[in-house]
Amino acid sequence: MKPLFPEELLADIPPMPALPPAASARIADFLSEMERQAATFVGYPCAQDFDYSEITPLLRYSLNNVGDPFGESIYRQNTFAFEREVVAFFQKHLRAPAGETWGYTTAGGTEGNLYGLYLARELYPNGMVYYSEHTHYSAAKIVRVLGARSIMIRGREDGEIDYDDLRETLKIHRDVPPIILANIGTTMHGAIDDLGKIRAMLKELAIARYYIHADAALSGMILPWVADPQPFGFDAGIDSIAVSGHKFIGSPMPCGVALARRTHVDRVARSVEYVGCMDTTIAGSRNALSPLILWSAIQRRGEAGLRARAVECFSLADRAIAKFKAAGIYAWRHKNSNTVVFPRPGPEVLARWQIAPSRDIAHIITMPHVTRAMIDAVVADVATSLHQPKGT
Numbered sequence: 001m002k003p004l005f006p007e008e009l010l011a012d013i014p015p016m017p018a019l020p021p022a023a024s025a026r027i028a029d030f031l032s033e034m035e036r037q038a039a040t041f042v043g044y045p046c047a048q049d050f051d052y053s054e055i056t057p058l059l060r061y062s063l064n065n066v067g068d069p070f071g072e073s074i075y076r077q078n079t080f081a082f083e084r085e086v087v088a089f090f091q092k093h094l095r096a097p098a099g100e101t102w103g104y105t106t107a108g109g110t111e112g113n114l115y116g117l118y119l120a121r122e123l124y125p126n127g128m129v130y131y132s133e134h135t136h137y138s139a140a141k142i143v144r145v146l147g148a149r150s151i152m153i154r155g156r157e158d159g160e161i162d163y164d165d166l167r168e169t170l171k172i173h174r175d176v177p178p179i180i181l182a183n184i185g186t187t188m189h190g191a192i193d194d195l196g197k198i199r200a201m202l203k204e205l206a207i208a209r210y211y212i213h214a215d216a217a218l219s220g221m222i223l224p225w226v227a228d229p230q231p232f233g234f235d236a237g238i239d240s241i242a243v244s245g246h247k248f249i250g251s252p253m254p255c256g257v258a259l260a261r262r263t264h265v266d267r268v269a270r271s272v273e274y275v276g277c278m279d280t281t282i283a284g285s286r287n288a289l290s291p292l293i294l295w296s297a298i299q300r301r302g303e304a305g306l307r308a309r310a311v312e313c314f315s316l317a318d319r320a321i322a323k324f325k326a327a328g329i330y331a332w333r334h335k336n337s338n339t340v341v342f343p344r345p346g347p348e349v350l351a352r353w354q355i356a357p358s359r360d361i362a363h364i365i366t367m368p369h370v371t372r373a374m375i376d377a378v379v380a381d382v383a384t385s386l387h388q389p390k391g392t
């Protein structure tokens, strides 16, 4: 039989019913509401300075990146080719030795953390997971999911792990391999655990079998662009790393990239006939649009654009700190971080500016979409709240 053209094969697909007018109006209202919300979006580390409308025509296809992006899948409506380029970009900038790591695009930083700790647990089934009290809440959930043993280590007031507590705790449990979840940018303080110190500690305690996973949700795509980064990548001895894609790079949907040493990944890879490729990822069906979005951001901005964006974020953070200072409020940030920490204001300020507090502190994160006008307004609101006489 003569092969048919795609148009002939697709001719009978029924069109989708039109959106009823009331539903259209609802979407229009929602869009206006999102525009309003965007004007006060200063509390989360998610960039919102993007427009990926080039992918809109692709919303007509059931794209799915099921399986290993480095394999060939029977399911060909995938964006594996783009995903591989995104992974290569992250490998380069997270300083992975050529050919020694593997990676994929995840649903976000949490999945990347789950992936890293899963590989660690497979390598060391009786390993003990250590993480500081400033670690993102996903860590505690992940150790429960994995059924892994874990110990929470004290955190310093500035957000870094308490190295003395880590050393003492490691000493007590020298019989089991440590699996250390190091923060490369904590959620609340933007603090970076010192990988050099942690590795020196392991050496000093003569612990040879260990695993280090780096949670670099935000800072993993900031540190590659700064002149003097704290140790953060594979060159600093990590085994795996999780970075969110919707944070510094920016994406309309949550996404991320997980990278790990290939030898660890090989231990978990299974061949699956149903999709015709290796099952190396946590999720089966995976978002195929997010690799396109990350790829588009990389194409549009390039390394130079991302570097310039990081510089802008720091300069805005310094401006915020100066404004807070002028208002009589002590605010600060870590080196190479755009998380500006200040005393916790009243609930009305937190709600207005979408700010998540923790104990007696709050933060704003000067992401690329945050404007000077937003900073000035938020500082004024915080100052009014903090300078209010108690009890009013």
Ligand SMILES: Cc1ncc(COP(=O)(O)O)c(C=O)c1O
Pocket (backbone or CB within 6 Å): 107, 108, 109, 110, 111, 136, 138, 185, 186, 187, 215, 216, 217, 218, 244, 254, 255, 256
């Ligand atoms: C340090 C850190 N790790 C992990 C996560 C989780 O990332 P995601 O929201 O992409 O799952 C976050 C989110 O804010 C974070 O700040």
